[in-house]
Amino acid sequence: MKINILAFGIAKDIINSSTLGIEISEGTTVGQLKKQLTSQFPDFEKLRSLSIAVNQEYQEDDFLLNEKDEIVIIPPVSGG
Amino acid sequence: MIDIQLKDSPIHPQDCIDFVADDGTGGSTVFVGTVRNQTKGKTVIRLEFESYAPMAISEMQKIAEQAQEKWSCKKISIHHRVGVLAIGEIAVIIAVATPHRKAAFEACEYCIDTLKETVPIWKKEFFEDGEVWVAAHP
Numbered sequence: 001m002k003i004n005i006l007a008f009g010i011a012k013d014i015i016n017s018s019t020l021g022i023e024i025s026e027g028t029t030v031g032q033l034k035k036q037l038t039s040q041f042p043d044f045e046k047l048r049s050l051s052i053a054v055n056q057e058y059q060e061d062d063f064l065l066n067e068k069d070e071i072v073i074i075p076p077v078s079g080g
Numbered sequence: 081m082i083d084i085q086l087k088d089s090p091i092h093p094q095d096c097i098d099f100v101a102d103d104g105t106g107g108s109t110v111f112v113g114t115v116r117n118q119t120k121g122k123t124v125i126r127l128e129f130e131s132y133a134p135m136a137i138s139e140m141q142k143i144a145e146q147a148q149e150k151w152s153c154k155k156i157s158i159h160h161r162v163g164v165l166a167i168g169e170i171a172v173i174i175a176v177a178t179p180h181r182k183a184a185f186e187a188c189e190y191c192i193d194t195l196k197e198t199v200p201i202w203k204k205e206f207f208e209d210g211e212v213w214v215a216a217h218p
Contacts, residue, residue, distance in 0.1 A: 008131075008132050008200065008202055009130055009204075010202070010213040010216040046217055048216065048217060053132070053135055053200065056132075056135040072200075074200055075213070075216055076215050076216050077198065077200055077201060077202060077215075078196070078201070078202055078213070079160060079171075079172070079195055079196060079199045079202070079203065080160075080171065080192055080195050080196040080199075080201075
């Protein structure tokens, strides 16, 4: 299935865009998506952390992704 | 009562203080975070805050709810700025009102500490010779 991912902060610089459409297989988890992103864009490995938000909530590595989810790459935050 | 705002225009401490003012509370604490003019000795020219707005608001709401539950705060107001900020401008304001002062200090500290860890807002510092996303790398 095809998913659209949003990127912010340094993640936007790493993928060189604020959105990324990628093909994933059914049953892909957040953890597998992170691996896929890191192999496609090795610079993600250099970050202090890498989180994925699904439908505006942080999700753990075992969380299953669906085609209609709003998926966002969350690099280390630095508000305040 | 909780008041969360994410704004691309200047934010004002008095707005937060007024929101938390309550005859039933004995005190309020206010944290005001401003743009520093240097990082590790390097002159900062300006800052830019980017946010994933809907989640930034919901995460700030969660923090306020947690603080409210833990310290019995009557009212909490969190305002965060986004966009381009000059040196000295206010980036964040947290105001907390509780019946007794100790809880107000603790709840306020909890809010700013947790905000820095979980709220999807990203700060970019601009120097004379470049720019950097703050805290992105170890």
